[in-house]
Amino acid sequence: MEFRTLGRSGLYISEIAYGNWLTHGSQVEEDAAIACVRAALDAGVTTFDTADVYAGTRAEKVLAKALEGVRRADYELFTKVYFPVGKGRNARGLSRKHILEGIDLSLKRLNTDYVDLYQAHRFDHETPLEETMLAFADVVRQGKALYIGVSEWRADEIARAASLARELHVPLISNQPQYSMLWRVIEAEVVPASEDAGLGQIVWSPIAQGVLTGKYQPGQPLPSGSRATDEKGGADMISRFMNDDVLSRVQQLAPLADQAGLSMAQLAVAWVLQNPNVSAAIIGASRPEQVTENVKAAGVRLDASLLKAIDEVLDPVIERDPALTRSPQRRV
Numbered sequence: 114m115e116f117r118t119l120g121r122s123g124l125y126i127s128e129i130a131y132g133n134w135l136t137h138g139s140q141v142e143e144d145a146a147i148a149c150v151r152a153a154l155d156a157g158v159t160t161f162d163t164a165d166v167y168a169g170t171r172a173e174k175v176l177a178k179a180l181e182g183v184r185r186a187d188y189e190l191f192t193k194v195y196f197p198v199g200k201g202r203n204a205r206g207l208s209r210k211h212i213l214e215g216i217d218l219s220l221k222r223l224n225t226d227y228v229d230l231y232q233a234h235r236f237d238h239e240t241p242l243e244e245t246m247l248a249f250a251d252v253v254r255q256g257k258a259l260y261i262g263v264s265e266w267r268a269d270e271i272a273r274a275a276s277l278a279r280e281l282h283v284p285l286i287s288n289q290p291q292y293s294m295l296w297r298v299i300e301a302e303v304v305p306a307s308e309d310a311g312l313g314q315i316v317w318s319p320i321a322q323g324v325l326t327g328k329y330q331p332g333q334p335l336p337s338g339s340r341a342t343d344e345k346g347g348a349d350m351i352s353r354f355m356n357d358d359v360l361s362r363v364q365q366l367a368p369l370a371d372q373a374g375l376s377m378a379q380l381a382v383a384w385v386l387q388n389p390n391v392s393a394a395i396i397g398a399s400r401p402e403q404v405t406e407n408v409k410a411a412g413v414r415l416d417a418s419l420l421k422a423i424d425e426v427l428d429p430v431i432e433r434d435p436a437l438t439r440s441p442q443r444r445v
Contacts, residue, residue, distance in 0.1 A: 114157030121311035195234030262287030275310035313392035
């Protein structure tokens with residue numbers, strides 16, 4: 114395993130982070146989820162990412178159980194707040210009330226006294242940013258989180274938050290966006306804004322919900338039990354990539370992966386790690402062997418000719434529009 118600092122902070126995290134969105138507590142049985150976390154630990158992963166909303170709060174509980182017996186100082190634990198976790202109007206968003214209540218509930222579910230990183234899961238257009246940032250600062254000062262971050266925030270939102278963070282003397286160090294060979298919407302605006310503000314990217318879906326593994330064949334039935342058949346949420350997320358043009362071009366990456374001595378999934382994870390503003394790539398898994406294979410992307414350096422060849426294959430289907438980074442206009 115290789116390690117990188119998160120943004121301009123002194124916090125080292127593993128290049129490969131393990132995340133349990135759409136898996137723990139929903140798509141994957143608890144025993145399998147625990148086995149995946151143990152495989153990640155065995156492979157040298159020290160960074161684990163979750164959120165209060167995942168699987169209706171169950172994902173945090175499963176992750177806590179999977180990490181039982183591991184010395185707390187030996188891993189980095191990240192969670193998030195924003196999406197609804199209850200029926201009340203205040204059980205969502207980034208109000209002071211929800212943030213301060215949310216961190217206590219997450220800590221209880223995670224069975225820990227603190228998280229290393231507490232992240233704003235989306236930007237809240239209904240709450241003054243000053244209120245949100247002061248609440249996060251108080252969470253840090255109370256010792257309940259060591260650092261704060263954001264997820265899927267636009268460049269201007271990051272810049273405004275960073276300015277307030279400096280005034281409040283609170284360590285805002287990360288953004289968690291979707292990023293892959295196919296989804297590059299952060300490159301034009303979010304990455305430069307993050308570099309200016311000292312934030313690093315912790316990217317999710319580096320294999321495009323499984324599309325970049327090559328397992329989805331153009332014109333062929335969907336593999337049984339795959340993400341694309343998951344009606345609990347996976348199918349909706351992956352649908353944007355499920356067309357024959359994208360799938361055909363992804364198949365053309367197979368010889369390039371072979372040339373690099375990597376599986377297609379390893380190539381996809383290694384590709385996002387070539388961006389110097391990326392601190393870690395989050396992988397998920399339903400089986401321990403997926404973790405064992407995908408962590409082999411850590412430390413891989415892809416040469417310029419290979420990166421150029423990947424771009425030539427995928428260019429017509431790459432999504433680059435910065436406007437696609439957006440948060441709900443009203444709390445959902």
